[in-house]
Amino acid sequence: MPRAKIWGFLAVLLSAALFGLSIFSIFVLNYRDFTIFNAVNLNELSTMTFYAVSIPLAAVAVFVLCTGFWIGWIILTIKVVPPMPEIVEKKDNSKIKAVFLCLITASLAALIIYGVYVRSFWALAVPALVISAVVLGAVFWVGMAIITTRSTLIPNKK
């Protein structure tokens, strides 16, 4: 088997295993009693240790949410003048959706900041899970592409 394909299989297996493990450990293993996580006491950690973990995680999460807010804000406020004649007849409700985008992202960002402030387990776990899912998803998807893509064909001499 070509070396690239071996790397592809490894990427798929490793990313799937790691993501499966995190889902299993959070949702499957504790499906009977989710309140177990409420008992996780992050106050026992030293302030230094807690913020060393929580600040980078919260910063990434808040940055992404702020980007969402910024996109909504631009859609709401940008003046696109004058409208092109060919699109002026179309109805576009993106401004209404942009209001919701701003509200949702601002609320989630506030919730994360508050969660970190009160040292909630979920304020760290949810962003960590989402970030891991994005990175592992990318690795998985590339691995799948490597496995399923045929190598470049030898050019036909004719």
Added chain:
Amino acid sequence: MRVLILGYRGNPYCGGQGIYIYNLSKELAKLGVTVDVMVGPPYPDPLEEWATVYKIENLNIWSIKTKDIPLEKLKRIFSPWNFADYVLTRLHLFPEMETFSFRAFFALEKILRTKRYDLIHDIQSLGWATVPMKGYGIPIVTTVHHPLTKDREADLQRNWGIWDKTTTILFYPLVMQGFVIRRMDRIITSFHEGVDELKKAFRVKKERVSVVYNGMDVEMFQNTGEPREENALLFVGNTEDTKKGLVYLFEAMTMLPEEVTLTIVDDGPPKKMTAGDLIKKYNLGHRVKFTGKLSYDQLVSIYSRKTILVMSSLFEGFGLPAVEAMSCQTPVVVTTAGSLKEVVSPDCGILVPPMDPVALKDGIMKLLKNKKLREKMGKNGRKWAVENFAWSVAAKNTLEVYKDVIKEYRSRV
């Protein structure tokens, strides 16, 4: 003088940036400047004759679905910058400029162990890592033909629905460019109104902007001597770009006599549908035709044969087709949008207000009716193009900016 030119894409045959790097480096070398070029793919192979080329890796995978990425590129995805590129492109960002700047920053650190530059000239990449490059103690100049805010505005005009608008906003790295451009030692733009545009878009101080007209190949773009067609209009440009104001040209066409035809140098339907839809709407199918992409020789020939070049633009950062047409002694009818009122002198063509199909029609009719005026404007256009827009002129003016920046920088340090 030793100069390093940075460009994230270097194809010398298409894409404004690659052509700019190719010609500017060639003419600067003729003026005695030692030029090194650090460039991303597609690479400008022939540059080696007059410049040292440092190739920076990039997979160019934006807008390519993962399953369609060639295996050779897939194998290289797991290196740190390529993986960052991959993830960001999947999130609909256009990270080529960012990652190019970081790769260039680290590559430059190695080069500077054995070389020294008097100046770095960044060609509109404005990536985050261009700012720490200043730490190497070299002044940095950047060329920005026009702020991307104009492109984003035009795209948002065309977008329909929140998803299209979101992907457009994510695509343009305006926050990064705004942050970086304010920290450059000098900004070169290609027209005087561009100074105000940059101030408006990025809060750039006017005194830090220099105007150097873009160059073009006046040797290649010369009239071929082929007979001119009558009543034949020409449009050269991307029909999907709403900034080109094609809809106003089509409206003008409906008011022009039936014998007036329009040739568009771009792909038409089914590859590009916008113009095709408008042609149906205005019932112009029998009077408008598309040529698809043309070689340079074919382009020079078509400029030399058609009666008038028309540009109905709502904004132009330079207006290359107008200059190419003038260089081929073809009179032009252009709007006064953006750089066009500077690029086209009133004795080389007719200038009309943008978004005014009646004025556009009147301008075209004035020229179509008067052959002598067309010939006079054609000759004036050639002279104007050679005097102002030859690459040698652009390089000479750019070199003046370099000298000024270096002098100012050294007086500060």
